[in-house]
Amino acid sequence: MMRIQLLLLSxxxxxxxxxxxxxxxxxxxxxxxPYIELHTGAGRGYPIFYVVERGEKVLLLKRRTDWVxxxxxxxxxxxxxxEQMSRTLQPTGEMTQFDDGSFDEYQDHRWExxxxxxxxxxxxxxxxxxxxxxxxxISAELWLSQILGNFSDGWMINANLTHTFFPKWxxxxxxxxxxxVIDIRPKATLVDAEDRxxxxxxxxxxxxxYVTRRFVFRAEYKNYLVFTSRDENEDVNxxxxxxxxxx
Amino acid sequence: METWFLRILLTLTGTMLVASASVAQVNEDDQVxxxxxxxxxVKRADLDSENWELxxxxxxxxxxxxxxNPVVGLKGxxxxxxxxxxxxxxxxxxxxxxxxxxxxxxxxxxxSSDRNYIYWNVNLGWNILPGEAFWGEDKVFNNALYIIGxxxxxxxxxxxxxxxxxxxxxxxxxxxxxxxxxxxxDQMFDLSIAGEDKLTHNFEGTVGLTWFF
Numbered sequence: 001m002m003r004i005q006l007l008l009l010s011x012x013x014x015x016x017x018x019x020x021x022x023x024x025x026x027x028x029x030x031x032x033x034p035y036i037e038l039h040t041g042a043g044r045g046y047p048i049f050y051v052v053e054r055g056e057k058v059l060l061l062k063r064r065t066d067w068v069x070x071x072x073x074x075x076x077x078x079x080x081x082x083e084q085m086s087r088t089l090q091p092t093g094e095m096t097q098f099d100d101g102s103f104d105e106y107q108d109h110r111w112e113x114x115x116x117x118x119x120x121x122x123x124x125x126x127x128x129x130x131x132x133x134x135x136x137x138i139s140a141e142l143w144l145s146q147i148l149g150n151f152s153d154g155w156m157i158n159a160n161l162t163h164t165f166f167p168k169w170x171x172x173x174x175x176x177x178x179x180x181v182i183d184i185r186p187k188a189t190l191v192d193a194e195d196r197x198x199x200x201x202x203x204x205x206x207x208x209x210y211v212t213r214r215f216v217f218r219a220e221y222k223n224y225l226v227f228t229s230r231d232e233n234e235d236v237n238x239x240x241x242x243x244x245x246x247x
Numbered sequence: 248m249e250t251w252f253l254r255i256l257l258t259l260t261g262t263m264l265v266a267s268a269s270v271a272q273v274n275e276d277d278q279v280x281x282x283x284x285x286x287x288x289v290k291r292a293d294l295d296s297e298n299w300e301l302x303x304x305x306x307x308x309x310x311x312x313x314x315x316n317p318v319v320g321l322k323g324x325x326x327x328x329x330x331x332x333x334x335x336x337x338x339x340x341x342x343x344x345x346x347x348x349x350x351x352x353x354x355x356x357x358x359s360s361d362r363n364y365i366y367w368n369v370n371l372g373w374n375i376l377p378g379e380a381f382w383g384e385d386k387v388f389n390n391a392l393y394i395i396g397x398x399x400x401x402x403x404x405x406x407x408x409x410x411x412x413x414x415x416x417x418x419x420x421x422x423x424x425x426x427x428x429x430x431x432x433d434q435m436f437d438l439s440i441a442g443e444d445k446l447t448h449n450f451e452g453t454v455g456l457t458w459f460f
Binding site: 042061062064065066101128187212215 | 294295296297298325326327328329331333369371374377378379387389398399400406407408409423459
């Protein structure tokens, strides 16, 4: 019995603590614009139901895409665009800064995730990649691809080093070098063929273009040299199109 | 041929490494005097961004020639902007019997394991009609209709098949964190079960529950 009471008490404490902690955690900012507009939802089409005037303070509750949920001094909660929120002051007297996925941020982003599809020596290829940029020019990429052909399918994993020539341009060419492993399996309907796993060396070039917030278009060509166990090495050309998102 | 190729590859890799190393060297040399300037720190708002969505879905998948079967799956999405999102789905279903197998009484065309239908796809979605929905007088929910399409692969009849899918969906936000998703998709791929390739349309209707974080 005692134990249950204790458990209940600690649970209650925990609940009250987290709710208070939640209250404290929120950052407070002062409105600099003549007023900011509170929408009922995180989108430009949602109606404005309340405004907070210059000089008043709001609490920042959470963020979704380019909208910030705020709480007014009178307890009204609504969504304000990041654009308006960036003209608010922090308690330190500094302007509040928000990541907005703008072209400025694109130029010195660190992480990138993307998805591309195309043609790999006559077969379809679907690839996902993650990249980390050491400098605006040099980034390391890890790719995972699925190859889907008429007679065989397979997987490929590879690591690339990519050099972006003009990171300050909206669209920039890049060059990449890499290596990886390819695993090709003949289709179940075909007999008398064996699985093959080989190492590959990759040379490629392409272009990346910043399209809109956080969204980048990417097109590339790669040449794969497959080091087979047979007498001759294989040479495969690949074309791909896709998009990426950066953080 | 390959030694020539390898030589170029190695030279280029070497050049790139040396170039980046020399850049680092120059920066170090510049640091002879410690600059006595206080760095102005850019303070980003310490804010909980909830652009990721993760959830489960259940529904029915009509596998062409193989009956309508239950389907389950996992859904993950990243909201790029208020209009655009990207989504990954991984789903599983199991094909039933063809009418031919039922009527002729012949041995089954596919083994049980070949009837597994496992798919994944990556899509881009566009919220076309965001708005508010009302329940009675004082309950209001945000919602959106979206069109979505993408590419992926379907493992069926023991093979992987390149799959194109597109469809229409509806997202109802029950509160800031949870959403109800209703999706209708057409998954299209070539199947060569009878010796010749045939484009199959596999219609899927699902209901899902997702969590924003």
